[in-house]
Amino acid sequence: MEYILSHPFEILKMTGEHLLLVGVSTAIATLVGIPLGVFLTRRPAWSRWVLGAANVIQTIPSLALFGFLIPLPLLGGIGARTAVVALILYALLPIIRNTHAGIASVDPAIREAGVGMGMTDWQLLTRVDLPLALGIIMTGLRLATVISVGVATIAAAIGAGGLGMYIFRGVSMVDDQLILAGALPAALLALAADFLLGLLGRAVTRKPLLCMKLLAAGALAALAAGGAFLLASGGEAREARPIVIGSKNFTEQSILGELLAQRLERAGFKVDRRLYLGGTLICHNALVAGQIDAYVEYTGTAYTAILKRTPVSDARRVYDDLQKSYLEGFGVRLTRPLGFNNTFAIMVRGGDARRLGVKTISDAVAHARRWRAAFGVEFLEREDGYRGLAAAYGLDFAEPPKVMDLGLTYRALADGKVDLIAGDATNGLVSALDLFILEDDLGYFPPYEAVPFVRADALAGHAGLQEAIDSLGGVVSDETMQRLNYAVDGERRDLREVVGEFLDGLGR
Amino acid sequence: MGKGDFAVELEDVGFVLGNGKRLLDGVSLRLPAGETLVLIGRSGSGKTTLLKSINALLRPTSGAIRVLGRDLADWDPIRLRRQVGYVIQETGLFPHFTVEANVGLVPRLLGWDEGRIRARVQELLRLVGLDPDLFGARRPGQLSGGQRQRVGVARALAADPPLLLMDEPFGALDPVTRAELQEEFRLLRDRLRKSIVFVTHDIREALALGDRIGLMSGGRLLRVSAAGDFFQTDEPEVAAYRKVFA
Ligand SMILES: Nc1ncnc2c1ncn2[C@@H]1O[C@H](COP(=O)(O)OP(=O)(O)OP(=O)(O)O)[C@@H](O)[C@H]1O
Ligand SMILES: [Mg+2]
Numbered sequence: 001m002e003y004i005l006s007h008p009f010e011i012l013k014m015t016g017e018h019l020l021l022v023g024v025s026t027a028i029a030t031l032v033g034i035p036l037g038v039f040l041t042r043r044p045a046w047s048r049w050v051l052g053a054a055n056v057i058q059t060i061p062s063l064a065l066f067g068f069l070i071p072l073p074l075l076g077g078i079g080a081r082t083a084v085v086a087l088i089l090y091a092l093l094p095i096i097r098n099t100h101a102g103i104a105s106v107d108p109a110i111r112e113a114g115v116g117m118g119m120t121d122w123q124l125l126t127r128v129d130l131p132l133a134l135g136i137i138m139t140g141l142r143l144a145t146v147i148s149v150g151v152a153t154i155a156a157a158i159g160a161g162g163l164g165m166y167i168f169r170g171v172s173m174v175d176d177q178l179i180l181a182g183a184l185p186a187a188l189l190a191l192a193a194d195f196l197l198g199l200l201g202r203a204v205t206r207k208p209l210l211c212m213k214l215l216a217a218g219a220l221a222a223l224a225a226g227g228a229f230l231l232a233s234g235g236e237a238r239e240a241r242p243i244v245i246g247s248k249n250f251t252e253q254s255i256l257g258e259l260l261a262q263r264l265e266r267a268g269f270k271v272d273r274r275l276y277l278g279g280t281l282i283c284h285n286a287l288v289a290g291q292i293d294a295y296v297e298y299t300g301t302a303y304t305a306i307l308k309r310t311p312v313s314d315a316r317r318v319y320d321d322l323q324k325s326y327l328e329g330f331g332v333r334l335t336r337p338l339g340f341n342n343t344f345a346i347m348v349r350g351g352d353a354r355r356l357g358v359k360t361i362s363d364a365v366a367h368a369r370r371w372r373a374a375f376g377v378e379f380l381e382r383e384d385g386y387r388g389l390a391a392a393y394g395l396d397f398a399e400p401p402k403v404m405d406l407g408l409t410y411r412a413l414a415d416g417k418v419d420l421i422a423g424d425a426t427n428g429l430v431s432a433l434d435l436f437i438l439e440d441d442l443g444y445f446p447p448y449e450a451v452p453f454v455r456a457d458a459l460a461g462h463a464g465l466q467e468a469i470d471s472l473g474g475v476v477s478d479e480t481m482q483r484l485n486y487a488v489d490g491e492r493r494d495l496r497e498v499v500g501e502f503l504d505g506l507g508r
Numbered sequence: 509m510g511k512g513d514f515a516v517e518l519e520d521v522g523f524v525l526g527n528g529k530r531l532l533d534g535v536s537l538r539l540p541a542g543e544t545l546v547l548i549g550r551s552g553s554g555k556t557t558l559l560k561s562i563n564a565l566l567r568p569t570s571g572a573i574r575v576l577g578r579d580l581a582d583w584d585p586i587r588l589r590r591q592v593g594y595v596i597q598e599t600g601l602f603p604h605f606t607v608e609a610n611v612g613l614v615p616r617l618l619g620w621d622e623g624r625i626r627a628r629v630q631e632l633l634r635l636v637g638l639d640p641d642l643f644g645a646r647r648p649g650q651l652s653g654g655q656r657q658r659v660g661v662a663r664a665l666a667a668d669p670p671l672l673l674m675d676e677p678f679g680a681l682d683p684v685t686r687a688e689l690q691e692e693f694r695l696l697r698d699r700l701r702k703s704i705v706f707v708t709h710d711i712r713e714a715l716a717l718g719d720r721i722g723l724m725s726g727g728r729l730l731r732v733s734a735a736g737d738f739f740q741t742d743e744p745e746v747a748a749y750r751k752v753f754a
Pocket of ligand 1: 525531549550551552553554555556557558597
């Protein structure tokens with residue numbers, strides 16, 4: 001609540017963006033979906049295919065749909081337009097289906113009476129079919145709107161703004177206040193939309209013709225307002241050609257994105273930030289499609305998730321392979337690694353490490369029989385996670401490792417509830433809680449070096465860009481990254497400030 | 509149309525469904541302009557099917573139909589239907605329209621101006637015995653079955669069509685009201701000189717209202733006779749009606 005109360009205008013602006021996304025997409029979906037639904041009642045042979053397709057679209061997870069859309073010309077890209085396209089696709093099914101079902105449910109005797117009185121097909125549609133189906137159509141519209149309010153929070157993942165920005169930031173920083181600042185207005189919006197359309201739906205039975213006109217007018221108005229706004233905002237972004245920096249949707253990534261952005265700004269470039277994009281696939285697609293010019297990726301992630309290779313532990317080989325494949329396949333160059341390696345890290349309490357003199361995982365094997373361990377579910381499940389590790393080092397614990405939320409394992413270790421965890425090497429809590437990272441002396445874990453991935457054409461087109469980015473090579477050690485993460489996540493400090501101070505300290 | 513013209517002519521009309529079922533079979537008839545033909549016959553004998561064929565709601569699979577002097581194939585079905593008043597069995601009123609809007613439908617489709625439509629609607633509601641001030645603004649759901657049927661009749665008459673197709677228009681009325689409406693119908697018919705095809709189950713109604721009576725059975729028109737001669741035959745189906753009549 002505090003955050004909401006202290007940032008009323010910002011939240012209002014985000015809510016406005018959100019409303020615009022939902023309004024425009026629902027309006028277009030209505031203007032497309034109702035005629036399409038009507039068409040299907042006139043061409044029943046098509047209905048299986050169209051409804052089937054709409055059904056399939058509905059089942060595509062929204063992040064995946066965004067991922068598909070980004071590389072598309074015209075429709076795709078990063079920003080509000082793609083979000084609107086995706087929202088339209090989701091809103092279409094309930095609208096088409098309910099229009100179709102609503103008209104199909106009109107008593108055939110009533111329709112025949114209309115025909116028998118000499119109505120044309122158009123008159124039958126506007127005076128009999130639609131008015132009698134309007135109640136069901138309105139239910140579809142309500143459903144579509146409420147779905148859109150929800151899905152639009154995910155639109156922040158592709159840089160479309162809206163209330164989802166708070167949710168993404170809040171989730172990455174484990175900040176309930178921020179999550180609430182996004183979720184609460186979104187929930188209120190959904191309720192309000194549901195309520196208003198519900199009112200309209202009830203009025204429908206009494207004044208169907210009036211409601212139809214209201215509906216059409218409302219949809220057209222939302223469309224005009226939204227279209228004007230989107231065009232205006234789109235045109236603005238296209239004028240200058242800034243360098244577009246992306247990042248994935250967790251704290252470390254937003255810091256790295258901000259780091260690239262500020263470094264380039266200090267070098268005199270104009271920068272456009274698209275932080276908190278919805279994950280590896282979306283960043284990658286955006287980069288390949290030229291929607292962003294650069295983001296920081298981890299070599300291990302690119303190697304396994306994008307190139308689909310089996311993980312190897314030789315950092316040099318991974319980097320060289322990536323450099324070659326990315327340049328040939330995507331027109332993307334890897335610049336100098338930033339310095340840290342965000343790999344899985346086996347950790348124990350600092351006190352234990354000093355007392356027992358353990359420095360490496362091999363050192364820990366002898367003590368492990370008396371220890372309890374806790375791991376996140378992913379580490380436990382993955383082939384290259386716990387099972388492989390245990391086999392490589394001959395590791396064995398007093399009892400089978402506990403499954404725990406990854407974020408909670410750090411504190412469980414610090415509090416002595418468990419004695420060994422597999423965490424994130426750069427998590428800010430490592431130094432804050434005095435945890436000790438055991439060296440992977442057998443080289444079991446593949447490297448996850450952080451490297452700026454930059455479009456080759458951007459490097460070629462902007463003199464000095466390569467030098468500016470390369471100047472960040474090696475400046476972020478594991479400890480530095482931990483500290484920066486902790487400043488933002490743990491101390492709740494402002495991202496720009498933290499990054500700015502860091503660059504000041506480097507003298508760059 | 510002068511004297512001797514026919515409002516409706518059917519020549520050997522047949523209607524066979526895809527599954528081979530015959531809904532109409534070799535039906536031929538002529539309805540002279542200004543006359544009332546009553547169709548009588550058991551449930552399922554094809555009476556409604558015949559009316560729908562005349563109104564181009566159904567397209568028979570064989571034979572020829574002429575309506576108001578023109579071959580059905582030459583009619584724009586929409587124009588035809590606006591010149592044929594159709595009282596639908598079970599009334600078929602639009603549930604989302606008021607009584608006024610239901611009655612004024614065809615004039616509105618024909619583009620009459622609103623003042624003329626309103627006057628016409630009031631006139632017709634009074635004609636069928638409904639107070640326009642009391643009933644005009646109601647929805648069909650707020651009427652009794654008999655009241656709905658009267659609205660259905662008023663709707664069919666609204667645009668003053670030369671030909672009326674009436675499918676059991678008085679079916680749901682109590683005997684007293686029914687007799688009253690039959691009486692009004694007769695006056696109306698004589699005054700307006702409409703050509704009418706009137707469907708009923710009720711032999712008394714047929715004898716009271718028809719100039720001629722056609723008897724349908726199993727999709728065939730067994731016999732058409734002057735109303736007075738209806739019983740003058742050995743036809744077993746007629747004998748069945750004689751029995752109910754006695
Ligand atoms: N669309 C249709 N498909 C198949 N059979 C139909 C269809 N419409 C009517 N029938 C059949 O055609 C036959 C004649 O029906 P029709 O409605 O003309 O009878 P009717 O004489 O009007 O009966 P009633 O007095 O009960 O109204 C019936 O056996 C009916 O089941
Ligand atoms: Mg019938």
